[in-house]
Amino acid sequence: MPQFWIETVWLVPCYSLLGALLTIPWSPGILRRTGPRPAGYINLLMTFFSFIHSAIALSKIWGQPAQQISLPWLQVANLDLTLPLELSALSIGAMALVTGLNFSAQLYAVGYMEMDWGWARFFGFLAFFEAGMCALVLCNSLFFSFMILEILTLGTYVLVGLWFSQSLVVSGARDAFLTKRVGDLLLLMGLLALLPLAGTWNFTELAQWAESNPQLPTGTATLLGLALIAGPMGKCAQFPLHLWLDEAMEGPLPSTILRNSVVVATGAWVLIKLEPVLALSPAVLTTAIAIGAVSAVGGTLIAIAQIDVKRALSYSVSAYMGLVFIAVGTQQDEAALLLVLIHALAMALLVMSTGTIVWSNITQDLTLLGGLWSRRPISGIAYIAGTLALIGFPPLGGFWALLKLLDGLWDTNPLLVVVVLLVNTLTAFSLTREFGLIFGGKPKPMTVRAPEVLWPMVIPMTLALGVVLHLPLILLNLDLLPDWAALNKDAALVLTWSSILGLSLGAVVYLSPLIQKPIKLPVQALQQLLAADFYTPQIYRSTIVLGVATLSRIADWVDRFIVDGFINAVGWVSIFGGESLKYGNSGQSQSYLLTIVVGMSILGLVLAWSILPG
Secondary structure, three states, rough: OOOHHHHHHHHHHHHHHHHHHHHOOOOOOOOOOOHHHHHHHHHHHHHHHHEEEEEEEEHOOOOOEEEEEEEEEEEEEEEEEEEEEEOHHHHHHHHHHHHHHHHHHHHHHHHHHOOOOOHHHHHHHHHHHHHHHHHHHOOOOOOHHHHHHHHHHHHHHHOOOOOOOHHHHHHHHHHHHHHHHHHHHHHHHHHHHHHHHHHHOEEHHHHHHOOOOOOOHHHHHHHHHHHHHHHHHOOOOOOOOOOOHHHHHHOOOOHHHHHHHOOHHHHHHHHHHOOHOOOOOOHHHHHHHHHHHHHHHHHHHHHOOEEHHHHHHHHHHHHHHHHHHHHHOOOHHHHHHHHHHHHHHHHOOOOOHHHHHHHHOOEHHHHHHOOOOOOHHHHHHHHHHHHHHHHHOOOHHHHHHHHHHHHHHHHOOOHHHHHHHHHHHHHHHHHHHHHHHHHEEEEEEEOOOOOOOOOHHHHHHHHHHHHHHHHHHHHOOOOOOOHHHHHHHHHHHHHHHHHHHHHHHHHHHHHOOOOOOOOOOOOOOHHHHHHHHHHHHHHHHHHHHHHHHHHHHHHHHHHHHEEEEEEEEHHHHHHHHHHHOOOOOOOOOOHHHHHHHHHHHHHHHHHHHHHOOO
């Protein structure tokens, strides 16, 4: 019986797909008498089945070696495309995390989107997303992982664009889709170049091939690695492919719970799987570290200057994923996986907490909020727990994840130690700033009346709060926490003080009534630089967008006046010639004969002239 749950765990994505398919009768309004509600409840039920199946399978496979199964898909000529699945505690545990968070997001959406006209489509899209992420964590092939990532990109587009009657939503969905295309195109080039070199796309076999030290030219290994990290860069919203996550905040907030927690982690999952291949080139690992450091520091600085609560959290997501890139670049896969797990749960809790504020106060502007601690204590406690769990504050999860990362960097990369501590301090300051602007101070016109939210929103937030607070104990019982005796105590002390420093500075500035808000920096240009995302959108518009637009106008001109002009000229000549022949026909055979004789005579003279001696 235990083996049954393990061998059938590949059915978990099928539950979600079935739920998405069953949504169809309500999505276009074929069934109207019941309203769209049954579509949501069906998907909730299917996601619950997915979570239960994943949890049981995880308990059965825990402590056992990974199992490999294959599902044949296409076999033609010399091409054999078989879908390999890896059934391990890691992959099934990741699937349990995805299904659990999706169930929470769907239950949260029952309350948040109570009156929304796109209810059925939204739940169908969430189920579609869940199926893709579950299939990704089970998939043991780079080729099929790429295909699934493309499906998830499509899911991002339709989820962000749910409210397609709003112009900002349409542009946000478009920008998110197109920005990811850049990284995906390079990733496709990388996986196509990898097959002739390694002879496989299987992650396990790729790791074995990389460990055998293949004699690749330095340039080949570098270009291959850079192409392979481009896809995860886009998925994890790393600089300079980070703008899509900010634009995606135009979508419904319940989908943000998934997007900010596990959707961005899909790129990190593939990146960690590819780490042995990336290690073939030290330049690629250095590039990954540089990308992560820039994204981590830049993301936290930009988050501090945002006044939209959802966008402030989105830049914190990019920053945390930057730490994952640093972990992979320094070949600390266990630290990277622990960072992904801690971030997913803590960020989901933060989004749920702020979502209740947005829902009841009908604004996302931090400058219009304040004084909500006495009115919304549950949301406030959830926000505090999410903040402390995300940063290096003992004994919560973020402390252990960041400490493991620092422990691997302490003796070898002191500069990266400074980067991680700086990011931790800035993140603590940024999240405390948001807490102060939302819950601190006196009530404002938008927060004078702030009713409690519906129970479908409070229950998943409270459950997530409990999981976040008890996560260290859960990981300790599963022997997944780093060994305290073997860890660097100096790193633990410095990490703790960096968290206290960030929290204290944020509290002094944003919880003290003595300092006037909003805060204005002495250098206005610096404040504008951070608020405008280092002018990255303007740089995009003046370089990439302008270049594409210019090429498009040139192509349009060539098509209009050269290609179409030539075709139109041929057409006009044909028409003119036909009309001329029409009016030149007399109907008399002797006239036609005379014309032929004259033409042949002229032709004969021309030929004779050319052959006569000069």
